[in-house]
Amino acid sequence: MTTADELQKKLDELAAVRRQRDLARTRERSAAIEYAATPDGAAEMFRRYELATDPQQRAELRDIYLCGLAASTEEYQTRCSLGNDTAGDGPVEAIPAGDFTDPIARALIEHRIMGSVRCGPSALTTGEVAVTLLKVLPDGETRRRMKLKCPTEFGAFCDPLSKVVTDALSDPKTAQRVKDFIGPAIVNTIQAGSPA
Amino acid sequence: MTATIALPDNSPVDTETPQQRAQRRVEELRRSAAGVLEVLAQIYLDEDWKYLTDDTGMPYTGFTSFVQHTLGGSASNARRYRQGVETLVAPLQGITAADTRIPVTPNDIVQLGRSGAEAVLEAAPSALAGITDSAAQTKALRGLLDDVIAETKSGLGQVPDRSPIPEIPATVPAAIEAGSDAWGSDPHPDELVGDTGPDQPVTADERTALNDAVQAVLALDPATSAGEITAAHSTRLAGDCLSAAQRLARIAQLLKALR
Numbered sequence: 112m113t114t115a116d117e118l119q120k121k122l123d124e125l126a127a128v129r130r131q132r133d134l135a136r137t138r139e140r141s142a143a144i145e146y147a148a149t150p151d152g153a154a155e156m157f158r159r160y161e162l163a164t165d166p167q168q169r170a171e172l173r174d175i176y177l178c179g180l181a182a183s184t185e186e187y188q189t190r191c192s193l194g195n196d197t198a199g200d201g202p203v204e205a206i207p208a209g210d211f212t213d214p215i216a217r218a219l220i221e222h223r224i225m226g227s228v229r230c231g232p233s234a235l236t237t238g239e240v241a242v243t244l245l246k247v248l249p250d251g252e253t254r255r256r257m258k259l260k261c262p263t264e265f266g267a268f269c270d271p272l273s274k275v276v277t278d279a280l281s282d283p284k285t286a287q288r289v290k291d292f293i294g295p296a297i298v299n300t301i302q303a304g305s306p307a
Numbered sequence: 308m309t310a311t312i313a314l315p316d317n318s319p320v321d322t323e324t325p326q327q328r329a330q331r332r333v334e335e336l337r338r339s340a341a342g343v344l345e346v347l348a349q350i351y352l353d354e355d356w357k358y359l360t361d362d363t364g365m366p367y368t369g370f371t372s373f374v375q376h377t378l379g380g381s382a383s384n385a386r387r388y389r390q391g392v393e394t395l396v397a398p399l400q401g402i403t404a405a406d407t408r409i410p411v412t413p414n415d416i417v418q419l420g421r422s423g424a425e426a427v428l429e430a431a432p433s434a435l436a437g438i439t440d441s442a443a444q445t446k447a448l449r450g451l452l453d454d455v456i457a458e459t460k461s462g463l464g465q466v467p468d469r470s471p472i473p474e475i476p477a478t479v480p481a482a483i484e485a486g487s488d489a490w491g492s493d494p495h496p497d498e499l500v501g502d503t504g505p506d507q508p509v510t511a512d513e514r515t516a517l518n519d520a521v522q523a524v525l526a527l528d529p530a531t532s533a534g535e536i537t538a539a540h541s542t543r544l545a546g547d548c549l550s551a552a553q554r555l556a557r558i559a560q561l562l563k564a565l566r
Contacts, residue, residue, distance in 0.1 A: 221477050223477050
């Protein structure tokens, strides 16, 4: 085998490894989009996006998040066309943490509490939407979830997560459940900020 | 000692060894398993299930419920068949000869997943290039399926050098703390266009379907618009207006969250 043949062989091997790497990247991205189409995935992807500072990474995360929302909308439309949509069903969307200078939003970020909402046509008729709070425990794997009904106007839900949690804490019907879910540290932060 | 056994005329049994018989039967089994998926793909493409009803005379609510009812088994098994039909068998039928057997098994569908199925479809045109014989096409497809499954399992290249998906952060980065806040206070209030009414000309790169639609809505006077609508149409239109308002609010929310 000549040196040129050996070089060509190495180049072919390199090209094959690059193809496999690109394939793996494509797969990882597709898997991330599939996950971002779920309530947990949308909430997690958006939290990554809202706290990302590298412009390239921000653009990538934004793209994955939006593709996930589009996939979720498509799934919702399929459920509707098959007659399988449930009460309060709709496309999924993440709830932003809130103003980053707000201690409540910062506490929610610190405890990795996120939120997602399904906002569909029923929001217009019932005046409320189904919000899911998600908490990723320090092990990075265990997830706790809590469902809430939140009021909407014109079928649109625009509240940040800090307001969702604060409102739920001041509502006697949900206060205890929310307290147990968010933990004493965030409860104290919220109570310290609220007018006596 | 010999015994007379009734055999089908075309049976190769009298000439084959036990090993050959075992090979032949496993091949028959493979063909039957793949055959189920091939027939399902035809039913899926032509939406035959819409013309059928279940035992109680009710039409099927979808392809998955048809598969579950017809083949039995769990809903997840039916979804697996549906996924295989949608992501592999039907698209592969579209690029192979009419009598080419698509050698996909339910196990392949599980092992490949959606991303593996995509990889198979991507590579299929080049794997089939220049092959016209249907048996050779089936063989080439089987080779491709095995390659992609092996690649999926090997994990080679599964850890890209820089993953686009970081850990979920638990702190606000200093750069954001400094004021580039994405949600709360606006860092560049002066850049906000205060009046985007219809009188403001829209530049060429702002001409999107969204911008055109918003400009059209903003150009409407509510009282005049309502006056032009007859009572017969007003209820339906009122519902549409609310749905449109909801849609616009969702877009506004996304634009605000993703700026």
